[in-house]
Amino acid sequence: MSTESSYLSKRVRMTILYTILFLLGLFSRMSPVEFVYGISFSFYSIFLLLLFRTFGIRWMIISASIIHLIAVFFYGDSIWNLITIAEVLFIGLFIVYKKMNNMVLLAGAFWIVLGIPVSIGLYYFDFFGDISNTQLYVLLCMSLTNGVFNALIADMLVTYIPFNNLLNPRESKRNVFYFHQIISSMLMAVIFIPFLLNMAYTSWNTQEKTEIEIQQQAENQISTIRRELEGWSHDELNKLMLFGTVQIGQLQDRVSYFASQNKSEIAITNNNNTVLAASASDIQQRLPLDIRQHEIEVAVTNNLSLFLSEEKAQNYSLARWSEGNYVYFEEGIHPSMQATLIFPIIAYQGDMFIYFLEQFRLLLFFLVSALVLSFIIKRFLVNTLNQLTNSTTGLPMKLQTNQKVEWPESSLEEINKLTINFKHMSKQLNQLFQNGELMNQKLKAQTNILQKSEEKLFEFAYYDSLTGLPNRQYFQNTLRQLINKDKSIDDVIGVLFMDLNQFKQINDTLGHVVGDELLRLVAKKLNLLQDDYTRVFRLGGDEFVVIFQAKNKEEVIKLGDEIISIFSDPININGLSLYVTTSVGVSLYPTDGNDLDTLVKYADMAMYSAKEKGRNYIQFFDEFMKEELSLRMTLNHGLQEALLDEQFELYFQPKMKTSTGKLSSIEALIRWKHPELGYVSPAVFIPVAEETGLILGMDEWGLKTACLQNKKWQDLGAEKVPIAVNLSAKHFYHGQLIEMIKRALELSNLDPQYLQIEITESVFMKNLGEVIGIMERIRNMGVSISIDDFGSGYSSLSQLVNLPINEMKLDMEFIRGIDVNKKKASMVKLIVQLAHSLGLNVVAEGIETMEELEYLQQIHCDEVQGYLFSKPIPHDELYNKFYRIEV
Ligand code: C2E
Ligand code: MG
Numbered sequence: 084m085s086t087e088s089s090y091l092s093k094r095v096r097m098t099i100l101y102t103i104l105f106l107l108g109l110f111s112r113m114s115p116v117e118f119v120y121g122i123s124f125s126f127y128s129i130f131l132l133l134l135f136r137t138f139g140i141r142w143m144i145i146s147a148s149i150i151h152l153i154a155v156f157f158y159g160d161s162i163w164n165l166i167t168i169a170e171v172l173f174i175g176l177f178i179v180y181k182k183m184n185n186m187v188l189l190a191g192a193f194w195i196v197l198g199i200p201v202s203i204g205l206y207y208f209d210f211f212g213d214i215s216n217t218q219l220y221v222l223l224c225m226s227l228t229n230g231v232f233n234a235l236i237a238d239m240l241v242t243y244i245p246f247n248n249l250l251n252p253r254e255s256k257r258n259v260f261y262f263h264q265i266i267s268s269m270l271m272a273v274i275f276i277p278f279l280l281n282m283a284y285t286s287w288n289t290q291e292k293t294e295i296e297i298q299q300q301a302e303n304q305i306s307t308i309r310r311e312l313e314g315w316s317h318d319e320l321n322k323l324m325l326f327g328t329v330q331i332g333q334l335q336d337r338v339s340y341f342a343s344q345n346k347s348e349i350a351i352t353n354n355n356n357t358v359l360a361a362s363a364s365d366i367q368q369r370l371p372l373d374i375r376q377h378e379i380e381v382a383v384t385n386n387l388s389l390f391l392s393e394e395k396a397q398n399y400s401l402a403r404w405s406e407g408n409y410v411y412f413e414e415g416i417h418p419s420m421q422a423t424l425i426f427p428i429i430a431y432q433g434d435m436f437i438y439f440l441e442q443f444r445l446l447l448f449f450l451v452s453a454l455v456l457s458f459i460i461k462r463f464l465v466n467t468l469n470q471l472t473n474s475t476t477g478l479p480m481k482l483q484t485n486q487k488v489e490w491p492e493s494s495l496e497e498i499n500k501l502t503i504n505f506k507h508m509s510k511q512l513n514q515l516f517q518n519g520e521l522m523n524q525k526l527k528a529q530t531n532i533l534q535k536s537e538e539k540l541f542e543f544a545y546y547d548s549l550t551g552l553p554n555r556q557y558f559q560n561t562l563r564q565l566i567n568k569d570k571s572i573d574d575v576i577g578v579l580f581m582d583l584n585q586f587k588q589i590n591d592t593l594g595h596v597v598g599d600e601l602l603r604l605v606a607k608k609l610n611l612l613q614d615d616y617t618r619v620f621r622l623g624g625d626e627f628v629v630i631f632q633a634k635n636k637e638e639v640i641k642l643g644d645e646i647i648s649i650f651s652d653p654i655n656i657n658g659l660s661l662y663v664t665t666s667v668g669v670s671l672y673p674t675d676g677n678d679l680d681t682l683v684k685y686a687d688m689a690m691y692s693a694k695e696k697g698r699n700y701i702q703f704f705d706e707f708m709k710e711e712l713s714l715r716m717t718l719n720h721g722l723q724e725a726l727l728d729e730q731f732e733l734y735f736q737p738k739m740k741t742s743t744g745k746l747s748s749i750e751a752l753i754r755w756k757h758p759e760l761g762y763v764s765p766a767v768f769i770p771v772a773e774e775t776g777l778i779l780g781m782d783e784w785g786l787k788t789a790c791l792q793n794k795k796w797q798d799l800g801a802e803k804v805p806i807a808v809n810l811s812a813k814h815f816y817h818g819q820l821i822e823m824i825k826r827a828l829e830l831s832n833l834d835p836q837y838l839q840i841e842i843t844e845s846v847f848m849k850n851l852g853e854v855i856g857i858m859e860r861i862r863n864m865g866v867s868i869s870i871d872d873f874g875s876g877y878s879s880l881s882q883l884v885n886l887p888i889n890e891m892k893l894d895m896e897f898i899r900g901i902d903v904n905k906k907k908a909s910m911v912k913l914i915v916q917l918a919h920s921l922g923l924n925v926v927a928e929g930i931e932t933m934e935e936l937e938y939l940q941q942i943h944c945d946e947v948q949g950y951l952f953s954k955p956i957p958h959d960e961l962y963n964k965f966y967r968i969e970v
């Protein structure tokens with residue numbers, strides 16, 4: 084709505100402006116300012132140029148054509164008037180096509196190149212009528228001056244009155260001028276305007292003066308003629324009226340004489356308008372009565388009139404004026420006589436034109452001076468200003484890029500001061516830039532430091548410092564992201580949890596340095612698995628996890644096998660070859676779970692299950708594991724009550740002397756009879772009891788019961804053999820062990836030499852000195868100590884030298900298939916020999932075949948134990964089986 088109304092108002096504004104310019108153009112075309120004797124001045128081209136500048140060349144041509152047609156209609160116009168249109172067209176075309184902008188110069192150029200030559204041509208072909216050279220010069224000077232002046236005025240109007248802003252007030256922008264442009268147009272205006280005013284004033288003044296002079300001359304002449312006639316007698320006058328030859332001749336003489344005294348012609352006529360006497364012979368044609376039909380008469384005073392030809396031509400009406408006359412008519416110089424005085428204008432025109440030409444010469448001189456002046460101004464002021472402008476354009480950029488800045492030197496103090504100010508400013512700017520650069524560098528350095536510490540922090544937060552692998556945090560983030568990421572339906576994510584079997588023992592026996600190195604080496608090996616789909620993390624301790632984006636479960640199985648194969652070779656640390664195995668537990672997204680916690684829990688569960696299966700085993704999570712977990716929880720819960728409710732029982736397994744096959748000692752092994760689950764294997768519940776600490780009370784019960792049982796057998800008269808009790812390593816760190824043993828012995832009244840305690844190698848893993856102290860005190864009590872499951876841990880034979888032990892029980896793993904496996908056989912033989920050399924009693928456990936027994940006999944292993952002789956059995960059964968026979 085608003086745009087439409089503003090559009091309309093713009094149209095209205097345009098129409099108004101156009102109409103005004105058009106009407107002014109028409110008016111100035113129709114009424115030029117008449118100076119004098121055919122010299123006139125027209126403002127017409129100003130308006131044509133304004134029309135061109137505001138509405139374009141097309142509208143200018145249309146307007147000029149319409150105005151021309153109107154003029155032709157009224158005046159029967161001459162071709163000469165087209166020269167103005169030619170001039171404007173010339174200027175317009177140069178502006179449009181040559182992108183020139185100085186209308187004043189173009190106007191001057193037009194007159195010099197076209198206007199003047201064409202005019203001279205027209206003069207040559209007598210186009211201007213009967214005019215003199217002087218008249219032609221004046222005409223040309225006037226036309227040139229008129230053209231240039233109009234162009235100047237139009238130029239100034241266009242420059243200083245922004246017509247476009249009048250048309251589009253919304254988009255109006257401030258007009259910006261060039262200094263030299265203002266100076267030169269001012270100078271020109273200052274010269275032209277007084278010149279033209281002077282011309283006009285002088286012209287009009289001169290004409291008026293001339294007319295007064297003519298009037299006086301005429302009056303003088305008339306009174307002279309009157310006086311002359313008054314001297315004539317009545318008769319003479321009558322004869323004159325009757326055309327008396329003598330009288331006519333006499334009057335003719337006087338008339339000729341009077342006329343020669345002035346620049347006029349005189350004619351004396353009678354009442355019938357018949358010429359009685361005249362100064363010129365052709366006077367008849369020039370008499371007013373005759374002329375009146377072809378000329379127009381302009382009355383100047385009562386008697387004086389101006390007679391001009393009826394021709395309507397204007398700009399070249401010089402000829403019309405040259406041929407025109409002032410006519411003075413006096414009736415009644417004598418009752419029947421009239422006098423007509425004719426003053427040809429050409430006589431006055433000549434002087435006037437010579438004066439005009441002088442004026443033009445002056446004008447030319449002033450113009451040239453103005454040009455020189457504006458050149459000087461331009462040179463001194465504008466050029467230095469421009470130079471300064473150039474120097475200061477993009478100054479900051481120049482300073483920043485170290486470009487040399489050329490400072491202008493001027494003879495003008497103001498400009499010099501300005502230059503100095505700029506120099507000063509740029510110096511300060513330079514300083515500022517340098518400071519900025521310094522600041523920038525400092526900032527950069529600080530950013531670098533920040534970035535580095537950020538990286539460090541990131542590393543601390545997300546990377547494990549020992550192995551350099553990403554940590555648990557990182558693992559959780561990564562897995563969460565992968566789960567949340569868009570993926571194809573077939574994608575599988577495998578979460579492979581693994582830990583090193585018996586890492587704890589390695590760490591404890593070989594020291595943390597070796598343990599750490601082992602972790603580093605394992606990490607390095609696992610890292611080799613890493614690719615776009617496989618990421619390895621260390622969760623802590625000996626726990627590692629691999630996230631694997633797979634296509635299917637088979638790929639995950641393959642990766643699991645790869646992981647296992649990593650551990651097939653021994654790992655070398657400081658010359659030590661360590662056979663390390665791993666247990667891998669795997670959960671799969673999305674089949675097993677679709678959130679982080681579930682996947683982690685199930686992979687962990689699967690890993691524990693893998694551990695139970697034995698060494699280097701990969702276990703995928705399955706639903707049974709959940710049952711196992713709940714079983715474990717049930718056990719954990721049940722264990723608390725088991726002790727109070729007396730759900731534990733002791734079973735007994737004999738050890739035999741290899742050489743004689745006689746009972747050498749009895750091992751007590753705990754059994755748990757769960758009210759709902761029935762018998763639960765110690766392999767299942769002992770780790771749980773260890774975890775919860777219940778093992779301490781449980782072992783105390785076992786120790787006490789075993790001592791009581793042995794004493795009971797002894798009291799029944801059975802052969803006295805030691806009873807071997809398994810104790811958890813935990814006792815060595817609780818300070819109660821000695822007291823506990825003492826109490827059991829006191830309670831049962833058993834001779835300490837019939838008590839043996841079995842501990843595994845893991846006791847030696849921490850605080851060895853303290854442990855040895857406790858062991859020594861136990862031995863000092865008379866109780867013997869046996870190292871159980873020897874060889875499954877990492878204690879070396881050489882370590883045994885320092886240990887206060889009596890017996891070494893070889894792990895079942897060493898015995899299994901000893902009769903067929905030569906390597907194993909020779910190793911066991913060596914161990915037996917070494918143990919003997921240390922004075923230790925050697926027991927082999929887990930004997931199941933005769934062949935195994937035979938080999939052990941061969942190598943003089945002291946004692947044997949295993950299903951071949953007896954499984955662990957209740958006390959009465961053992962009594963019946965082993966003592967009754969004896970008895
Ligand atoms: P261990 O002390 O090395 O006991 C030997 C284990 O091997 C017993 O398992 C026994 O039943 C089994 N065994 C013996 N001969 C053979 C054989 O020829 N073939 C096979 N396959 N196995 C044989 P059990 O009773 O299940 O005990 C497991 C472990 O639990 C024991 O290993 C011992 O370390 C621990 N344990 C048992 N009772 C107690 C206890 O009262 N306190 C503590 N702290 N640990 C105990
Ligand atoms: Mg044992």
Ligand code: MG
Nearest residue numbers: 871872892928
């Ligand atoms: Mg054992």
